[in-house]
Amino acid sequence: MRKLEFELDLEHFRKIKDEIVPTIFTEHQFDLIQKRFTNKILTDSEKNEFSRTISKKMKAIRYIENKEELFIYGGEKIRNDRLIAAKKYLKNLSRKFKNKHILISGSFLYNERYNDIDVFVISKYDKEDYNQDNLHINYLTEDVYSSLFFESLRKLCISNKELLFSETKEKANIDTFISLYQELFNDLKENPKLAKQTLREFLIQSSFIGKTPIPDSFELKTQVDSILKLKRPEELIKNIFVKSVVLSKEHNKIKAMKGMIDSYKDIMKEYKQHKSYYLGIIRGFEEVIAIGC
Amino acid sequence: MDVDKFKETVKNILGSEIKFDGHVNIVINNIAEERQNLILEWIRNCKKGVNRPEPCKRFKNLISFIYKSNDNKIRGILTKEKNSYFIELFLDKHKYYDMKKRYLGI
Numbered sequence: 001m002r003k004l005e006f007e008l009d010l011e012h013f014r015k016i017k018d019e020i021v022p023t024i025f026t027e028h029q030f031d032l033i034q035k036r037f038t039n040k041i042l043t044d045s046e047k048n049e050f051s052r053t054i055s056k057k058m059k060a061i062r063y064i065e066n067k068e069e070l071f072i073y074g075g076e077k078i079r080n081d082r083l084i085a086a087k088k089y090l091k092n093l094s095r096k097f098k099n100k101h102i103l104i105s106g107s108f109l110y111n112e113r114y115n116d117i118d119v120f121v122i123s124k125y126d127k128e129d130y131n132q133d134n135l136h137i138n139y140l141t142e143d144v145y146s147s148l149f150f151e152s153l154r155k156l157c158i159s160n161k162e163l164l165f166s167e168t169k170e171k172a173n174i175d176t177f178i179s180l181y182q183e184l185f186n187d188l189k190e191n192p193k194l195a196k197q198t199l200r201e202f203l204i205q206s207s208f209i210g211k212t213p214i215p216d217s218f219e220l221k222t223q224v225d226s227i228l229k230l231k232r233p234e235e236l237i238k239n240i241f242v243k244s245v246v247l248s249k250e251h252n253k254i255k256a257m258k259g260m261i262d263s264y265k266d267i268m269k270e271y272k273q274h275k276s277y278y279l280g281i282i283r284g285f286e287e288v289i290a291i292g293c
Numbered sequence: 294m295d296v297d298k299f300k301e302t303v304k305n306i307l308g309s310e311i312k313f314d315g316h317v318n319i320v321i322n323n324i325a326e327e328r329q330n331l332i333l334e335w336i337r338n339c340k341k342g343v344n345r346p347e348p349c350k351r352f353k354n355l356i357s358f359i360y361k362s363n364d365n366k367i368r369g370i371l372t373k374e375k376n377s378y379f380i381e382l383f384l385d386k387h388k389y390y391d392m393k394k395r396y397l398g399i
Contacts, residue, residue: 126388128366171395175350179399182347183359190344191361263348267356270376274345 008037008075024061029054039074039155041213047165055162069094071163074156077218078109086158089117089135094160097121105157110218120153148172148204148214155216168208174250177202177209178260181241185281188233199224202237210244238284245288257285296321299329306336307371307379315385315393320367328362332369335360336382339371346373350398355380357399372397 013033021030032046033054042050070087072078078086086104093102106118116136127139144150146169154163180202187195200220207214215223227233245253264278271278294302296318304311321329338344339358346356349372360369368390370383383393 175398176395178350179394182399186345186347186359187361191363193363194361194365197365259350260348263350263353266375267346267348271342271346273342277345 008033008072010034010037010076013037024057025054029057037075039216051164055164059162069160071159071161073154073159073163074216074218077156077216078158079112082109083158086117089119090158090160093119093121093135101159101161103153103157103159105153105217107217107221109156109158111221146170148208149201151214152204152216152220155214156218172205172208174209174245174248174253174256177205177241177244178256180205181237181284182281184237185234185277188237189277196224196228199227199237203240206240206244209250210247211249212247234280238280238287241284242287242291246291254289257288260285261289294321294326294329299333302333303336303382306333306340307382311379312381314381314383315389317382317384320384320386324367328367331362332360332367332384335369336371339373340379347399352397355397357397359399360384370394370397370399 017030021027025033029049032042032050035046036042036050070090072083075083086109090102090104101122103120104117105120107114108117116131116134118138119135120138120140122142122144123139124142126141129136129138131137145166148168148170151168180198184195184198184202187198203220203223204214227236230236245257261282264282268275268278299321300313300317335344339346344358346358349355349357354375355372356375357373358371360367360371362368366386368385368387370390370393372380374380383390385393
C-alpha cells in the first residue's frame with residue numbers, strides 16, 4: 001500500500017483555506033491541522049479525530065497527487081538543505097531496509113554542525129548499532145513506539161511511514177526519575193562523555209513527571225548543551241529535579257524522598273570518603289521535602 | 294583472557310562467593326583484553342572504595358556500583374550487601390542493564 005508524504009506548508013495551507021473549507025475539511029478540522037503542525041498538544045478526542053478522519057483525507061489527497069512516500073514532522077525547524085538531503089537518504093535507506101519503518105532525526109536536520117546523521121530503523125529484533133559513512137544506524141524494537149523517547153523523536157523527524165498516535169506505556173514514575181537523577185550525578189563525575197545521553201533521558205522524564213510537553217530533538221539539544229556548558233551543572237539539574245517532582249501528581253513523593261535520604265545517610269557511614277558527593281544528591285530530596293508539596 | 298580466567302580474577306578480588314549474572318560470557322568473549330582489564334580495574338576500585346555505590350530502592354540491604362564502558366555498549370552492576378560482602382557481578386548490553394536496574398531499583 002502506498003504511504004503519503006506528510007509535509008505541510010502551513011503558510012500555503014492557510015492561504016488556500018477558502019478553497020478547502022468546507023469542501024474537504026470542516027472549520028474545526030482545519031484548526032486541528034494547524035494545531036497539529038505547530039506541535040501544540042491535542043486532546044484525546046482531537047487525536048482520535050485527527051487519526052480517524054483528517055489523516056485519511058490527507059492520505060487520499062496524496063494518493064491523488066501521486067507524491068513520494070515521506071512524512072515530515074516539525075518541518076518548521078528543519079533546514080531546507082538538510083530536508084532535501086534527508087529525503088534522498090531516506091529513499092535510499094527505504095530500498096536498503098525493505099518494508100522497514102525508518103526515521104531520520106537529530107541535529108543533522110536543524111544544526112549547521114553535526115557529528116553524524118541519526119537513522120532509526122524499527123526492527124522486530126534488537127541489533128547492534130553501527131556507522132556507515134556519515135550515517136549512524138540505530139536499531140529500535142517495536143516497543144519503542146510507546147516510549148517517551150519516541151514521543152520526543154516523533155516531534156522532529158522525517159519518516160517513511162505516517163506516525164500514528166500511540167499511548168505512552170513506558171513505566172516512568174518517581175522511582176525511575178530518582179534513578180535517572182542518581183545516574184546523571186554519577187555520570188557527571190565518572191563518565192562525562194556519557195552524561196549527554198543520560199541528561200537527555202532525564203530531561204524527557206522530567207517533562208513527563210512534571211506534566212509539561214515532551215521536548216523535541218532540537219529543544220533537547222539546546223537544553224543539554226546549555227546545561228553541560230555550566231561550571232556546576234549539578235545545581236541546575238537539582239533544580240529541574242525539584243521542580244518536576246514538586247509539580248508531579250505522584251502521591252508518594254515525600255515518602256520516596258525521605259527513603260532516599262535515609263539510604264544515602266546509611267551509605268555515608270560505610271563510605272565516608274564520598275560524603276560530600278552524597279550530600280550533593282541529598283540536597284535535591286531535602287528541597288522537595290522543604291517545599292512540603 | 295578467556296572467560297574462566299576473567300571470572301577467576303574477579304573471585305580473587307571480591308571473594309569466591311561472588312555470583313555472575315547477565316551475558317557475562319558473551320561480553321567477555323567479545324571484547325579485547327584491554328577492555329577486559331578496564332572492567333577488572335573498575336571492580337578493584339569498587340572493592341577499594343574508590344568508586345561510589347548507590348542505594349537499591351527495592352532491596353534496602355543492598356548497594357550497587359554502576360559500570361559504563363566508554364562506548365556505552367557494555368553496562369555493569371556490582372551488588373554488595375551493606376557493610377558486608379559483594380554478591381553479584383552483572384555484565385550485559387544496555388537493554389538488559391535497564392531491566393536489571395529496574396529490578397534492583399537503581
